[in-house]
Amino acid sequence: MFDVPVAPAQKALDAEPAREPRAYEALVREIGEDGAGEVREVFWSETCARLQLFRTLSLAQHAARIAREAHSLKSAAGTFGYVRLAALALTLERTVETLREVEFLDLLDRMDAAYAAARVQEPQA
Numbered sequence: 525m526f527d528v529p530v531a532p533a534q535k536a537l538d539a540e541p542a543r544e545p546r547a548y549e550a551l552v553r554e555i556g557e558d559g560a561g562e563v564r565e566v567f568w569s570e571t572c573a574r575l576q577l578f579r580t581l582s583l584a585q586h587a588a589r590i591a592r593e594a595h596s597l598k599s600a601a602g603t604f605g606y607v608r609l610a611a612l613a614l615t616l617e618r619t620v621e622t623l624r625e626v627e628f629l630d631l632l633d634r635m636d637a638a639y640a641a642a643r644v645q646e647p648q649a
Contacts, residue, residue, distance in 0.1 A: 542641035547605025567600050568643070571609075575636055583620070583628045591620045601642075609638040 552560045574597050581590055598613035612635045616623075623631070 542606065542608050542638060543645040544605035544607050547603070551603065564604060567604055571597060571600065571639060575632070575639060578616075578632050578635075583623060583625055587620045591617050594620065606638070606642040609635060609642055612638055 548560065548564070551563070554560075555563070574593055577593065578590065583590065594613045594617035598610050598617060601607075601610035601613060612631060616628075616631055616635070620628075
């Protein structure tokens with residue numbers, strides 16, 4: 525076969541840090557440690573479910589729903605400073621109508637990896 529070069533935009537997304545720690549600190553200042561911790565737990569649970577949901581939706585039949593879910597994920601990830609995951613969700617949101625299936629699956633793989641990287645970088649309470 526042949527190697528397909530990685531697009532510069534893709535490299536830039538993958539180079540984003542998994543986590544911006546000051547974002548969570550700002551949330552703690554706004555709503556307190558207990559509130560921020562509770563909201564973060566909901567984020568992890570909903571994000572895991574949303575990433576699994578993407579894998580069950582047909583790109584051809586559910587593009588609008590995928591875009592809405594990606595938008596929600598982008599916003600939530602941004603709130604907690606999960607920069608790479610937010611950037612990938614934005615890419616999905618903006619390109620869902622033009623993605624081919626293989627590109628969609630690749631993007632989902634990258635989102636799963638960004639989620640895992642953010643979890644690894646998460647401070648342990």
